[in-house]
Amino acid sequence: MIKAIPKPMEEIIDNVKDFNKLLIAGCDGCVTVCEAGGLKEAKVLASALRLYFTQGGRQAQVDETSLTRQCEKEYLAQLSDRIDQYDAVVSLACGCGIQYLAEMYDKKIVFPGVDTCFLGVNEERGLYSERCQACGRCILAETGGICPIARCSKRMLNGPCGGSEGGKCEVSKETPCGWELIYERLKTLGQLHRFETPTVPKDWTTSRDGGPRKIVREDLRI
Amino acid sequence: MQLQEKLTAREFVILAEMEPPKGTDTVAMIANAWAVKGKVDAYVIPEMSNAVMKMSSLGGALLLQSRGLETVLQVCCRDRNRLAIQGDLLAAQALGVPNVMAVAGEEITHGDHHKARPVNDLELLELLGAIQTLQGGRDMAGVDLQGAPSFFVGSTLKVTPRGELWDQELAAMDEKIAGGASFFVTQPIFDPGALAKLQESLNERQAAVIPTVLLLKSVGMAKYINRFMEMKIPEDYVNRIQKAPDRVRECVQIAGELVSALKAQGCPGVNISTIGWEDKLPAILAAAGV
Numbered sequence: 001m002i003k004a005i006p007k008p009m010e011e012i013i014d015n016v017k018d019f020n021k022l023l024i025a026g027c028d029g030c031v032t033v034c035e036a037g038g039l040k041e042a043k044v045l046a047s048a049l050r051l052y053f054t055q056g057g058r059q060a061q062v063d064e065t066s067l068t069r070q071c072e073k074e075y076l077a078q079l080s081d082r083i084d085q086y087d088a089v090v091s092l093a094c095g096c097g098i099q100y101l102a103e104m105y106d107k108k109i110v111f112p113g114v115d116t117c118f119l120g121v122n123e124e125r126g127l128y129s130e131r132c133q134a135c136g137r138c139i140l141a142e143t144g145g146i147c148p149i150a151r152c153s154k155r156m157l158n159g160p161c162g163g164s165e166g167g168k169c170e171v172s173k174e175t176p177c178g179w180e181l182i183y184e185r186l187k188t189l190g191q192l193h194r195f196e197t198p199t200v201p202k203d204w205t206t207s208r209d210g211g212p213r214k215i216v217r218e219d220l221r222i
Numbered sequence: 223m224q225l226q227e228k229l230t231a232r233e234f235v236i237l238a239e240m241e242p243p244k245g246t247d248t249v250a251m252i253a254n255a256w257a258v259k260g261k262v263d264a265y266v267i268p269e270m271s272n273a274v275m276k277m278s279s280l281g282g283a284l285l286l287q288s289r290g291l292e293t294v295l296q297v298c299c300r301d302r303n304r305l306a307i308q309g310d311l312l313a314a315q316a317l318g319v320p321n322v323m324a325v326a327g328e329e330i331t332h333g334d335h336h337k338a339r340p341v342n343d344l345e346l347l348e349l350l351g352a353i354q355t356l357q358g359g360r361d362m363a364g365v366d367l368q369g370a371p372s373f374f375v376g377s378t379l380k381v382t383p384r385g386e387l388w389d390q391e392l393a394a395m396d397e398k399i400a401g402g403a404s405f406f407v408t409q410p411i412f413d414p415g416a417l418a419k420l421q422e423s424l425n426e427r428q429a430a431v432i433p434t435v436l437l438l439k440s441v442g443m444a445k446y447i448n449r450f451m452e453m454k455i456p457e458d459y460v461n462r463i464q465k466a467p468d469r470v471r472e473c474v475q476i477a478g479e480l481v482s483a484l485k486a487q488g489c490p491g492v493n494i495s496t497i498g499w500e501d502k503l504p505a506i507l508a509a510a511g512v
Contacts, residue, residue: 203337210331 002030002094003128004114019087026066027093037092039066070097136206144185151178225264226374235491240265242282254500269296273333300327303343315371323376350401379406410436414483430490437496478509
């Protein structure tokens with residue numbers, strides 16, 4: 001899932017301080033799971049902003065809501081009958097949701113309330129880590145189900161760089177060496193021959209390097 | 223240093239683009255450059271133009287600079303991060319390159335290595351800023367340098383086919399001037415008259431705008447440019463090439479005429495781009511009468 005963290009309060013206040021009617025729009029999708037931008041976080045942020053305005057002697061209206069998913073028009077449409085009453089919206093969705101909301105209501109000022117970080121997993125509550133960089137051409141079949149693009153600090157594709165120590169990455173001792181993980185897993189699976197097959201330089205056009213991407217699934221389109 | 227001195231003294235300058243080879247054989251490049259020695263003020267060494275892999279501009283520049291031929295090193299944002307760019311700039315200056323030209327670089331998808339990953343760690347204005355930072359004696363991390371470079375710095379300017387400047391481009395030009403750019407090279411210009419209007423407004427700015435004269439190679443090339451690129455080649459030129467008994471000679475003649483016309487109307491200089499036909503430079507200069 002997409003992982004995000006709440007933006008610092010000061011940054012949000014700096015963006016919205018000159019507005020009088022604000023809507024805080026959470027999203028029930030990924031950002032709810034990582035507790036950065038769901039209804040609960042929308043309520044907390046709205047309360048904090050109300051407090052800020054009250055302490056500053058300002059009469060500002062700050063309401064909160066949450067949509068099922070801000071990355072879908074059908075759910076964004078639920079705001080259509082009320083969004084006009086607000087000067088600006090703070091969206092707590094991921095970068096996709098924030099942009100889609102702004103795209104749908106193109107006359108409305110929309111601010112981000114979270115920093116979108118990566119595609120990752122929930123290791124524990126409050127501990128999320130990256131697993132995928134959405135490069136567009138999955139190589140997990142060759143690497144024992146562990147992605148060197150996401151898990152190796154140098155995105156190496158042909159084995160470790162030689163800088164790891166005790167199974168930890170030289171970039172950060174908190175980070176396991178992605179290639180050690182791959183090697184150990186392939187060994188466990190009896191698939192070490194995969195490790196011995198060199199890869200050719202990767203085609204990055206399917207990644208973000210080929211420009212903004214789009215999927216067209218003719219089999220799904222009506 | 224000739225380029226800077228002549229531009230400062232408002233003398234007409236001639237730049238010639240000199241593509242490094244796609245390979246290690248540098249004989250033709252050096253011979254072509256040598257053939258116009260004394261007639262060209264500086265050789266612009268493109269940094270893998272059109273994202274086609276070639277010898278680096280740094281290598282190409284050093285080949286000429288070490289033979290006493292003044293070069294303008296193109297530095298582009300596409301292929302290197304800030305460490306590599308700064309390191310190459312230091313190397314270039316230490317080895318005698320006096321001029322640099324900051325360019326964004328064509329998209330990788332336009333070149334011959336489509337699968338590559340572009341870098342673009344710095345964008346154009348940041349690259350100009352990085353050059354200024356180095357010239358101030360520090361690197362981008364704020365660490366003191368052991369000897370600071372001092373370049374004559376240029377960049378690119380996009381002019382419309384009618385010789386106009388978009389507001390955004392003019393604003394970008396001012397930002398580049400503030401960022402240390404002293405000269406600008408435009409994309410190919412085929413209508414010197416149109417550029418004359420622009421020259422007046424540019425004269426207010428403390429920067430020389432040098433139009434590029436592109437050597438057409440065929441009717442097909444001219445038609446392709448008219449159809450797919452933001453340039454306009456007058457029909458007269460296309461007809462002349464089409465009817466000429468020696469089409470290559472006519473192309474050279476047209477390029478020479480453009481150089482001559484741009485000089486006559488007071489442009490600070492020209493940049494002659496022959497993209498692979500650098501051996502035609504002596505004939506172009508002869509046709510131009512310069």
